[in-house]
Amino acid sequence: MNSQWEAVIGLEIHTQLSTKSKIFSGAATAYGAEPNTQACAVDLGLPGVLPVLNRDAVRKAVTFGLAIDAEIAPHSVFARKNYFYPDLPKGYQISQFELPIVGNGHLDIDVDGETKRIGITRAHLEEDAGKSLHEDFHGLTGIDLNRAGTPLLEIVSEPDMRSAKEAVAYMRKLHELVRYLEICDGNMQEGSFRCDANVSVRPKGQKEFGTRAEIKNINSFKFVEKAINHEIERQIDVIESGNKVVQETRLYDANKDETRSMRSKEEANDYRYFPDPDLLPVLIEESLKNEIRATLPELPDAKKQRFIDQYHLDNESATTLTSSRELADFYETVVKASGGEAKLASNWLTGDVLGALNKAGLEIGACPVSAERLAGLIKRIADNTISGKTAKQVFDKLWNGSDSADEIIEKEGLVQITDTGAIEAIVDKVIAANPVPVEQYRTGKDKALMALVGQIMKETQGKANPGEVNKMLIAKLKN
């Protein structure tokens, strides 16, 4: 970005709450069913039907509010947002307007080693619309109302972000949080976590905000970053070429990597919000808040700090290990089962295990090596039964088979040679057979030592302890 400009970014994130049934009807919310098989009379907006609020959606919204240290409205109200669209069956969306259930919270993000607090203005409950399907209908449009009435929590941030990078960090942090809280499955491909971005630019140092554009429906972290960066550049170009940014809604086209105008402020709907007379105000009593607070899981930031304190991990490892509740739980199981090998467990998990999972495209929940089996391996590294190098071999076998680490070590004869006499004989043999590197080392070329160690490890088939070998070799060469 041109350094004399500053971007101002706020995000509206729609999280689909993982309730079993819809927010105002008993129809199922499961993804991927045949069109219109999960839409009951209420979802279809038939004459005479009435909405009944799903209490679980309320609990999940309150859970979120408590997790971001927000105000939970003791009295919040559902309102109708009126507009015509074929996939909006009632001609209005039931949402919240003046009195949302969650107000005024915050989330801390880490960007380039700095912690920054992002304000959350509000979070409100609403129902999702259906889908218009334009393919396969020979020029006509099909309507699938399976998604109509799915509960959403729309989380609106303050315009506190100053770069696409910060926006992505905020979005990731929120994504991590809602999955921690188990209120949203976070599946972005299925649209469970969607983002609209409000972007404006202003000359650095200026207090007033510039005119903003809203970019709709950006459904991956990568696209959010690209769409925002693109929009910032576009607005700077507009201003620098002497024009004005217009307030409008823009759509990000991932294929072309550009945003284009959907509608301007003048074309915007007047939604004619008013309180929905079919629904009573939502009353949240202190007792419900306390009950939900008592069931809150340890939150990511607290968990990370605990990992640093309790397991003496560095910030980066702790961040990685607490990036999801499943991974953190896995780590702690490994530590416990390995008898407290916190450092080794962290190294293995953030290194080999996550590497292998990434390569295989798997989540930690589907890891072929259970926490207990991984702990079995770590125990053998810790007690010097096998070397770190051998351990990698064992891990491959753990990944591809069902034997325990001990069974693999036994079957493959991988136990580390701890008999110093046997190692000494091999060391002597290698010194005698390699006069050139021996001489080089003695004349000050330390690197020559590596060649000798390599030879010895080869002779022992990797079963010697490399530390022991090193020590012994140096002692002998100095004589």
Next chain:
Amino acid sequence: MHKKTLGELAAGLRSKEFSSVELTQHFLDRIKQHQDLNAFITVSADSALQQAQAACQLLAAGNAGPLAGIPIAQKDIFCTLGTKTSCGSKMLDNFIAPYDATVVEHFNRAGAVMLGKLNMDEFAMGSSNENSFYGPVRNPWATDCVPGGSSGGSAAAVAARLAPAVTGTDTGGSIRQPAALCGVTGLKPTYGRVSRYGMIAYASSLDQGGPMARSAADAALLLQTMAGFDPKDSTSVDQAVPDYSAGLNDSLQGLKIGLPKQFFSTELDSQMAATIQAAIAEYQKLGAEVKEVDMPNLNLAIPAYYVIASAECSSNLSRYDGVRFGYRCQNPEDLTDLYTRSRGEAFGAEVKRRILMGTYALSAGYYDAYYLKAQQVRRLISEDFKRALSEVDVLMGPVTPSTAFKIGEKTSDPIQMYLEDIYTIAINLAGLPAMSIPAGFIDGKPVGLHVIGNYFSEAKLLNVGHRYQQVTDWHLQIPKGFE
């Protein structure tokens, strides 16, 4: 058979004086004979006779309830599984609901027989039944006059003895005003007493279903079946339903009747005033005490109502868009054309007028001045009632400014038509129960007495109505040609 009370019909079915099938056929015949009244939109003869057969078995089994085998009819605003539910509109002329309204379910469970669906003003908007896609209903007492509305078909059917008892709905007076104009007993219950599920919405915060019958005693039996908490309606109230027939004969000695000063202003027609005063004198004879009460905000009810009801209806009627059900215009050019022509061609003038008013009232920049202000007025009116009903047991007054007017007389002047509901609308804004009972005639046309009670005091209202009906015979009069 058509002159018997519900109690007498139930006894007749049990003593096998007549069967439910015979009784049903008798009313079906009467409906056919008097089809010029246009009280019904749909007569469901086949399913009615099937229900009657089933009721015969239920009765033979011996544990049937008081409505088993008794024919009733539903206002065409209540969704009925498999039978057309039009709401009086071209928009829903082809609509067959895939479910029963909760009220309909209750009647089915009680073994009642549904004769058909009753005519009404389109989407319950109107005070004369002239706004029906199916044409106006005629008042049995004077067939060139309106029966009132919006439950005009309901009131006419009961008055003409085409059904022993029926349902209605009341958003601003739609049960009480036609009950008054047709000389029948109609009760609008407390908001939340009767489920609105499956009752097509006009103005959700005001709509309430209720019974229309020939007497308070019959209305009590009907309400017993209709009332109750419904988990499918968030605005229905989870409160036990009392036995509405148990206290019908309670003494009215010491009953405190409040007469709102504003109901008896000089604008009230003198004959109407005299008729109402005579009815009140009858109550004094029964031991009641009368006292004037002041309700200063009553005159704000009509403007507040037309803002709130129109606002809600503009949103409630958005679902009629030609996309999923109901009327769709021929060969739409595009989406906007589909919306505008489907709605433009299928909604009547009054419905369009209220949608436009409501859309305007909710628009950005006008919301505070109209909708919010109207809600404030609504609270003031509720407080007026609260204050008055802390001093007295019931309030009484006229239901309508005049008796039934001629068909076509007020259609060109919507304001005149809106003033028809001047005495009834405030009660809906406050959510209170109120009843109209026959209290005399002016020039051969019925007059209704308005009885208004506190929240959930339906049993008291029915008691007050019943005691009056034991000493008067206005409710027993039958219009000429319908004996």
